[in-house]
Amino acid sequence: MLRRMIVISWRAILKNRRRTVITSTAIGIGLASLLFTDALFAGLINFMVNTATETWMGHAQIHGDGFRETGRIALTINDPAGVMDKLEGDTLVRGFTGRLIAPATLESSMELRPITLTGVDHTTDPDVTSLSASIAEGGYLTGDSTELIIGEKLAEDMELQLGDIAVLTAAAADGGFSSSLFIVVGICSFNSEKLDRYSAFVNMEAAEDMLALDGEYHEIAVLFADPQAAEDHGERFRRVYGVEGNTAEIWPVLQPQIHSMVQMVDVSVTVMAAILFGLVLFGIVNSLFMSVYERMYEFGVMKALGTRTAVISGLILLEAFWLGLTAIVIGSVIGWAVVSYFGAAGLSFGEMEFTGLALNRPIYPVFEAGRIWIYPLITLVFTTLAGVYPGVHAGRLNPSEAIRRSL
Amino acid sequence: MKEKPVIITRDLKKTYHDGGVPVEAVRGIDFTLERGEFTAIIGPSGSGKTTFLNLVAGLDSPSEGEVELSGRLISSMSGKELAAWRRDHIGFVFQAYNLFPVLTVEENVEYVMLLQGVGARERHERVMRILEEVELADMADRLPSRLSGGQQQRVAVARAMVSEPDLIIADEPTANLDSTTGGALLDTMKRLNEETGMTFLFSTHDEVVMERAHRLAVIRDGRLDSGGQGK
Numbered sequence: 001m002l003r004r005m006i007v008i009s010w011r012a013i014l015k016n017r018r019r020t021v022i023t024s025t026a027i028g029i030g031l032a033s034l035l036f037t038d039a040l041f042a043g044l045i046n047f048m049v050n051t052a053t054e055t056w057m058g059h060a061q062i063h064g065d066g067f068r069e070t071g072r073i074a075l076t077i078n079d080p081a082g083v084m085d086k087l088e089g090d091t092l093v094r095g096f097t098g099r100l101i102a103p104a105t106l107e108s109s110m111e112l113r114p115i116t117l118t119g120v121d122h123t124t125d126p127d128v129t130s131l132s133a134s135i136a137e138g139g140y141l142t143g144d145s146t147e148l149i150i151g152e153k154l155a156e157d158m159e160l161q162l163g164d165i166a167v168l169t170a171a172a173a174d175g176g177f178s179s180s181l182f183i184v185v186g187i188c189s190f191n192s193e194k195l196d197r198y199s200a201f202v203n204m205e206a207a208e209d210m211l212a213l214d215g216e217y218h219e220i221a222v223l224f225a226d227p228q229a230a231e232d233h234g235e236r237f238r239r240v241y242g243v244e245g246n247t248a249e250i251w252p253v254l255q256p257q258i259h260s261m262v263q264m265v266d267v268s269v270t271v272m273a274a275i276l277f278g279l280v281l282f283g284i285v286n287s288l289f290m291s292v293y294e295r296m297y298e299f300g301v302m303k304a305l306g307t308r309t310a311v312i313s314g315l316i317l318l319e320a321f322w323l324g325l326t327a328i329v330i331g332s333v334i335g336w337a338v339v340s341y342f343g344a345a346g347l348s349f350g351e352m353e354f355t356g357l358a359l360n361r362p363i364y365p366v367f368e369a370g371r372i373w374i375y376p377l378i379t380l381v382f383t384t385l386a387g388v389y390p391g392v393h394a395g396r397l398n399p400s401e402a403i404r405r406s407l
Numbered sequence: 408m409k410e411k412p413v414i415i416t417r418d419l420k421k422t423y424h425d426g427g428v429p430v431e432a433v434r435g436i437d438f439t440l441e442r443g444e445f446t447a448i449i450g451p452s453g454s455g456k457t458t459f460l461n462l463v464a465g466l467d468s469p470s471e472g473e474v475e476l477s478g479r480l481i482s483s484m485s486g487k488e489l490a491a492w493r494r495d496h497i498g499f500v501f502q503a504y505n506l507f508p509v510l511t512v513e514e515n516v517e518y519v520m521l522l523q524g525v526g527a528r529e530r531h532e533r534v535m536r537i538l539e540e541v542e543l544a545d546m547a548d549r550l551p552s553r554l555s556g557g558q559q560q561r562v563a564v565a566r567a568m569v570s571e572p573d574l575i576i577a578d579e580p581t582a583n584l585d586s587t588t589g590g591a592l593l594d595t596m597k598r599l600n601e602e603t604g605m606t607f608l609f610s611t612h613d614e615v616v617m618e619r620a621h622r623l624a625v626i627r628d629g630r631l632d633s634g635g636q637g638k
Binding site: 004014301302305330404 | 457461464466486487493494495499505507508511518551566603
């Protein structure tokens with residue numbers, strides 16, 4: 001009987017070809033929109049996380065206890081050599097770089113500005129951050145103790161150009177003050193207010209001299225081979241490196257606003273999906289009711305001949321299932337085509353800024369393997385469930401009434 | 408020993424409520440149909456013929472009175488029991504053919520046997536046998552839309568008869584056919600009645616049917632005027 005029901009339901013779908021095509025295409029377009037939206041948001045999240053982590057922060061960081069909360073320059077990483085040895089042998093880690101960070105002032109002949117002084121290890125930094133890649137004018141650090149890189153907005157504010165001299169002044173760890181002359185060798189552009197307007201980068205040795213911190217680090221930024229490792233192995237990272245006076249944290253904790261944004265995007269997609277599936281539900285219920293009313297005599301005759309209520313209801317559910325299956329084929333093909341196209345070409349948002357990050361590069365929609373099957377599956381389940389009400393209605397038809405009304 | 412009648416109705420009544428107004432469609436009919444009869448219920452439109460047939464067939468439940476079909480009181484059966492009873496004991500031929508448009512002739516005819524759980528081979532053999540009887544064996548693979556009205560009604564007759572029910576109920580089977588086609592269909596049904604001894608109950612106001620019926624029972628205003636008792 002089940003085989004015959006499958007045959008009847010499939011042929012009924014084929015018989016009402018126009019309605020099947022219209023309904024399936026409508027649902028399919030909805031599904032395609034959802035797949036595209038999900039892929040776009042996935043691309044946006046990738047962009048945001050990459051921008052936040054690979055630009056400067058890294059996927060994780062190690063600090064001396066209390067440094068993140070207070071910024072006190074005396075709170076350096078305990079046993080930095082030992083920590084770096086461990087990082088060196090860690091298979092999850094793709095690269096790491098140590099930094100010194102201190103509040104300072106930068107003085108030009110025109111202006112004096114408060115900035116964050118960052119001592120950079122020019123040998124390891126390019127493997128972890130995009131500082132070297134963000135140089136808009138001039139060049140990257142080579143190890144010379146007078147080299148200074150500043151952000152383009154800071155350069156603009158202070159009217160500094162390549163080759164100009166500026167004075168950095170900072171409080172040293174030994175309690176004294178230290179001032180040094182630097183030559184602007186590079187102007188960088190991260191498209192980040194914090195890095196472009198309030199940061200100055202010097203070689204590690206120069207920072208060590210100014211801050212009287214020889215061989216010490218305030219921060220080690222770490223990049224994982226797999227960005228997802230930050231969330232998948234965050235606990236392990238904390239356990240291994242957050243010991244002996246040090247604190248280890250992953251980027252969702254270091255940049256909670258980005259993490260919240262990622263979660264908000266997830267919620268947004270879920271809400272959109274719920275709205276879409278609600279529409280799908282009503283669309284299918286409507287279509288199936290039309291089908292039930294058009295074929296009332298058929299169901300009336302079925303009942304008259306002794307077909308059980310459950311069989312008739314099951315028939316409608318099967319029709320809904322076929323509609324759903326047709327819709328997910330259409331939707332998946334359209335969704336895949338659109339995502340593939342924009343995944344290669346990118347989608348440009350102009351100069352839009354989103355949660356403090358400039359979307360100045362194209363976003364590349366990307367299918368996430370763990371999610372791509374969910375929407376078609378939910379569509380199929382929802383579409384089939386949409387058949388329940390019309391199915392029960394058809395199953396409960398009074399046969400004599402149904403036959404009479406169809407005449 | 409005389410066989411039990413196929414149908415006995417006792418003081419059968421049916422009242423509908425049309426927009427809150429009670430309509431007495433059947434007003435106390437006593438009727439008996441013996442096995443092997445070829446009987447027509449006649450009467451003007453709106454006289455209650457179809458309502459009476461629906462009650463006899465278990466498609467509707469009576470407001471009062473009893474319906475006994477092959478010795479079982481069907482008027483007190485539950486919906487589920489009635490469905491099974493109809494499947495096993497009654498064949499239907501409807502005015503508008505009412506074949507399943509997405510099933511072929513063979514699939515339409517075997518439908519009831521499928522519900523009964525008859526095996527595929529037996530189904531096929533019985534379907535082909537009855538299709539030969541109604542001269543449609545060569546059209547077994549066709550969809551109903553590719554058949555004429557007369558052919559479709561012959562398929563409906565084959566569907567009604569293939570499971571050898573106690574009773575075949577035909578509600579105005581010739582209403583949508585021209586007189587020649589209707590006459591030919593009735594001749595086929597009459598022949599099958601004579602060959603198999605199956606019982607036929609028609610509702611009609613077509614002379615083609617009346618001419619061939621063993622007995623005419625006349626319903627007027629929901630009451631049986633004449634012909635209530637069988638042979």
